[in-house]
Amino acid sequence: MPGPVQSIERAAAILRLLAQGSGRLGLSEIANSLGLARGTAHGILRTLQMVGFVEQDEATGKYQLGAALLHLGTSYLDVNELRSRAINWADALAARSGEAVRIGTHLQGKLLVVHHVFRPDDTLQTLDVGVLLPMHATAMGKVLLAYDANAAAAVPDGDLEPFSRRTIRTTKELTRALSGIREVGWAADVEETTVGEASVAAPIRGYGGLVVGAMGISGPVERLCDPHNRPRPDLVTFVRDAARAVSRDLGAPRW
Amino acid sequence: MKSDARLTRREDTVAERYVMSIDQGTTSTRCILFDHGGRLVSVTQREHKQHFPRPGWVEHDATEIWRNLEQIGPKALAQAGIGSGEVAAVGIANQRETTVLWDRHTGIPVTRAVVWQDTRTDMLVEELARRPDAYIVEDLCGLHLATYFSAPTIRWLLDHTPGLRERADRGDVLFGTMESWLIWKLTGGPDGGVHVTDVTNASRTLLMNINNLSWDDTLLDFFGVPRAMLPEIRPSAQTYGVATRVMPGVRIAAALGDQQAALFGQTCFAVGEAKCTYGTGSFLLLNTGHEPIRSTHGLLTTVGYQIGDEPAVYAMEGSIAVTGALVQWFRDGLGLIGTAPEIETMARSVGDNGGCYIVPAFSGLFAPHWRSEARGIIVGLTSYITKGHLARAVLEATGWQTREVVDAMNADSGLDLRTLNVDGGMTANNLLMQFIADVLNVPVVRPMVAETVSLGAAYAAGLAVGYWPDLEGLRRNWHRAAQWLPAMDPALRAREYDNWQRAVERTFDWIKPHEE
Numbered sequence: 001m002p003g004p005v006q007s008i009e010r011a012a013a014i015l016r017l018l019a020q021g022s023g024r025l026g027l028s029e030i031a032n033s034l035g036l037a038r039g040t041a042h043g044i045l046r047t048l049q050m051v052g053f054v055e056q057d058e059a060t061g062k063y064q065l066g067a068a069l070l071h072l073g074t075s076y077l078d079v080n081e082l083r084s085r086a087i088n089w090a091d092a093l094a095a096r097s098g099e100a101v102r103i104g105t106h107l108q109g110k111l112l113v114v115h116h117v118f119r120p121d122d123t124l125q126t127l128d129v130g131v132l133l134p135m136h137a138t139a140m141g142k143v144l145l146a147y148d149a150n151a152a153a154a155v156p157d158g159d160l161e162p163f164s165r166r167t168i169r170t171t172k173e174l175t176r177a178l179s180g181i182r183e184v185g186w187a188a189d190v191e192e193t194t195v196g197e198a199s200v201a202a203p204i205r206g207y208g209g210l211v212v213g214a215m216g217i218s219g220p221v222e223r224l225c226d227p228h229n230r231p232r233p234d235l236v237t238f239v240r241d242a243a244r245a246v247s248r249d250l251g252a253p254r255w
Numbered sequence: 256m257k258s259d260a261r262l263t264r265r266e267d268t269v270a271e272r273y274v275m276s277i278d279q280g281t282t283s284t285r286c287i288l289f290d291h292g293g294r295l296v297s298v299t300q301r302e303h304k305q306h307f308p309r310p311g312w313v314e315h316d317a318t319e320i321w322r323n324l325e326q327i328g329p330k331a332l333a334q335a336g337i338g339s340g341e342v343a344a345v346g347i348a349n350q351r352e353t354t355v356l357w358d359r360h361t362g363i364p365v366t367r368a369v370v371w372q373d374t375r376t377d378m379l380v381e382e383l384a385r386r387p388d389a390y391i392v393e394d395l396c397g398l399h400l401a402t403y404f405s406a407p408t409i410r411w412l413l414d415h416t417p418g419l420r421e422r423a424d425r426g427d428v429l430f431g432t433m434e435s436w437l438i439w440k441l442t443g444g445p446d447g448g449v450h451v452t453d454v455t456n457a458s459r460t461l462l463m464n465i466n467n468l469s470w471d472d473t474l475l476d477f478f479g480v481p482r483a484m485l486p487e488i489r490p491s492a493q494t495y496g497v498a499t500r501v502m503p504g505v506r507i508a509a510a511l512g513d514q515q516a517a518l519f520g521q522t523c524f525a526v527g528e529a530k531c532t533y534g535t536g537s538f539l540l541l542n543t544g545h546e547p548i549r550s551t552h553g554l555l556t557t558v559g560y561q562i563g564d565e566p567a568v569y570a571m572e573g574s575i576a577v578t579g580a581l582v583q584w585f586r587d588g589l590g591l592i593g594t595a596p597e598i599e600t601m602a603r604s605v606g607d608n609g610g611c612y613i614v615p616a617f618s619g620l621f622a623p624h625w626r627s628e629a630r631g632i633i634v635g636l637t638s639y640i641t642k643g644h645l646a647r648a649v650l651e652a653t654g655w656q657t658r659e660v661v662d663a664m665n666a667d668s669g670l671d672l673r674t675l676n677v678d679g680g681m682t683a684n685n686l687l688m689q690f691i692a693d694v695l696n697v698p699v700v701r702p703m704v705a706e707t708v709s710l711g712a713a714y715a716a717g718l719a720v721g722y723w724p725d726l727e728g729l730r731r732n733w734h735r736a737a738q739w740l741p742a743m744d745p746a747l748r749a750r751e752y753d754n755w756q757r758a759v760e761r762t763f764d765w766i767k768p769h770e771e
Contacts, residue, residue, distance in 0.1 A: 122735050
C-alpha cells in the first residue's frame with residue numbers, strides 16, 4: 001500500500017491553519033507556520049483556490065477559507081450556473097445535430113432538466129426546464145447513475161418502473177448497463193422512455209473530473225439511430241465533444 | 256485532443272474557412288470563430304480592469320484592451336486548431352461611445368478611455384443644453400444631449416488635459432471609439448494604421464449628421480471638436496484594411512456598435528423587427544428601414560447598419576442603463592451571491608417580490624425617462640423582506656424597464672410589438688425571461704446563437720468578403736432555441752406595473768442642480 005500523499009497532507013494543514021484565528025493569512029505567514037518554501041505553499045494555495053476551498057482577498061492578497069468549503073454538503077455547482085456556462089455549447093450541439101438538447105442533473109432520485117434548447121426546425125416546442133424524468137430510462141439519467149455514486153445509491157433495489165417494452169427492468173440489468181456506459185463514456189436510450197424516441201448523452205465534468213451533470217440530444221429513432229437501432233456514431237461524437245467542451249470550461253482535466 | 260473544439264459538420268469542410276468576430280465589450284474582450292452555418296467554433300475571452308477614479312467616473316485602459324486582444328486572438332485560432340490563413344475575415348463589435356484619444360505618432364493613449372457609463376460631463380452637458388442653439392443637436396444627429404455620448408467627453412478631455420487641444424488641432428491626437436482604436440492598432444498603428452469608424456459607431460458621437468451620414472460642421476462647432484482628430488466614416492460592412500498584427504493577413508471587413516451588431520446577428524433585416532440584448536445595460540432596437548424616425552417618447556434615432564454602398568438602414572433604440580449591472584452589484588457590492596447565475600437560485604427561494612422594488616438609477620435613468628438627476632432606490636422594505644425578495648426585485652427591475660421601453664416604442668412606431676427577440680448573457684436566466692414575457696404580454700424568443708453581438712459582426716464581415724452571399728442566406732441560419740409565453744394574470748400585471756411606476760417616480764430629483 002502506498003504511503004500518504006505529502007501535498008494532500010500539506011493542503012489539509014493549510015486549511016486547518018486558515019480555519020483557526022482570524023482566518024486571514026498572507027503567503028509568508030502560511031509558509032512560515034508550516035515550515036514550507038514560499039513556492040511550495042503558493043502552489044498548494046493556488047490549487048485550493050482553483051477548487052474554491054480557499055479565496056484570496058484582492059486588496060490585501062491574504063488567503064481565507066473559500067465559500068465552496070462552507071457549502072461542501074450542499075450542491076457542488078449551482079444549476080443556474082451550469083446552464084449559464086453550458087448555453088453556448090448546448091446551442092452549438094443543437095445546431096450541429098439538428099436535434100433538441102437538454103442538460104440534466106440528479107435531484108432526489110430523478111433527473112432534473114436544467115436547460116433545454118429547441119430542435120432547430122422552428123416548429124412549436126415547449127420549454128422543458130424544471131421537468132423531472134426517470135433516471136433509469138433516459139440516456140442522461142443513466143450517465144448520471146454511471147458516474148455519480150450518490151445518484152446510483154438513490155435507486156431503490158428490486159424492480160424498476162417500466163415505461164415501454166425496452167425499459168431496463170431490474171437493478172441487475174441496470175448495473176450491467178452502467179458498467180458498459182462507463183466503458184464507452186456515453187449512454188443511449190432507444191425507446192426506453194417513449195416508443196419511437198431515442199436519446200444520447202454524455203457526462204459534464206467539473207474540477208477534478210467530478211460529474212456535475214449530463215448533456216444529450218433526443219429525437220425520433222429513425223433520425224438518431226442506424227437501421228439496427230444503434231445510435232449514429234456522428235451524433236454520438238457531437239454529443240461527447242459538446243459535453244467535453246462544457247467540461248473544459250468548467251475546469252475539468254482533459255480526458 | 257484537438258477534435259473537441261473542431262466541431263465541424265462534414266458537409267461544410269469544403270474550404271475549411273471561418274469568420275472571426277472580436278467583441279470588445281464593457282467588461283471583457285472576446286474572440287469567437289464561426290463556421291459557415293453561423294455556428295460557434297471557438298471562444299476566448301479576457302476581462303479588463305474597470306477604473307473608478309472618482310464617483311461617477313468610469314475608465315478603461317485602451318492599451319490593456321489591445322494587449323488582451325493580442326492574447327485571445329491567436330488563442331481562439333489555436334483552440335480551433337487552425338491558422339489565420341483559414342479565417343476569411345474579421346469583424347468587430349464594440350462597446351459604443353467609449354472615447355479613446357491617442358497619439359498618432361506613438362500609438363499611446365493620451366488618457367484612459369472614458370467609458371459610456373461615465374457621468375463626468377454632466378455639468379458640461381447641462382451648460383451646453385442651455386445654449387440657445389442647443390436644439391440643433393437633436394435635429395442634426397437624432398440623439399439628445401447626454402453624458403453617455405462621445406462628443407461631450409471629447410470636449411471635456413480637450414478642456415481638462417493641458418496642451419491637448421493644440422495637439423488635436425494639429426492632428427497629432429486621434430479620436431476613436433473602441434473599433435477605431437483596434438482597427439488602427441491591427442493595421443499597423445503609427446506604422447500605416449487605418450483611422451476609420453463605421454456609420455453605426457459614428458451615429459453615437461453626436462457629431463454625425465443622421466441624414467447624410469457625414470461629420471457635421473455645425474455639430475463640430477457646437478461641441479468644439481476639431482475635425483482633424485476624427486476618423487473617416489465608412490459602411491459597417493466593407494474591407495477597411497488587412498491586419499498586420501495579431502492575425503496577419505486577415506481582412507478587417509466589418510465594424511458595428513455592439514447593439515447594432517446584435518440587431519444584425521438576430522437577422523432583424525425587415526422593418527418592424529426588434530431585438531433586446533440583455534447585458535450590463537440592455538438595449539432594444541427596432542429596424543425602421545431607410546428613413547430615420549424621430550421619437551416623441553425618449554427613444555433614440557440611430558443607424559442600424561450599412562452594407563457596402565447600399566443605403567443605410569435606420570433603427571430606433573431604447574437604452575436601459577442598468578440591468579445586468581444590477582446583478583453584478585448584488586454579487587460584488589452586496590456579496591449576496593457568488594456568481595451572477597446564482598441570482599436565479601436565490602430569487603426562486605421565494606414566490607414573489609414581497610412588495611419590494613429596486614429601481615437601479617445608478618447614473619440616472621435612460622429611456623424613456625432620461626433623468627440624469629435620478630438615483631437608485633429600494634422601496635417597500637419591511638421586516639418581511641429577505642435576500643430572496645431582493646433577488647427577485649433585482650430581476651424584475653430588468654423586466655419592468657423593458658416594458659417601459661416597449662411601451663414607448665409602440666407609441667412612436669404606431670405598431671404593437673408582436674414578439675421580442677432576446678439575446679445576451681441574461682437569457683440564460685429562465686425566471687427573468689418568463690417574467691419579461693409576462694410583463695410585456697408577448698412571446699419572448701431566444702435564437703440558437705445567444706452570442707448575437709459577435710455573430711452580427713461575423714455576419715457583416717462575411718458578407719463584405721463574399722463568405723456569405725446575401726441577407727437571405729444569413730436569415731436561413733437563424734433558429735429558435737427557446738421561447739417563453741406570457742402567463743401572468745392581467746390584473747396582477749397592471750397592479751405590479753403601477754407599483755413599479757410609483758417606485759420610479761420616487762427616484763426623480765435626487766441630485767440637486769449645481770451640486771458636486
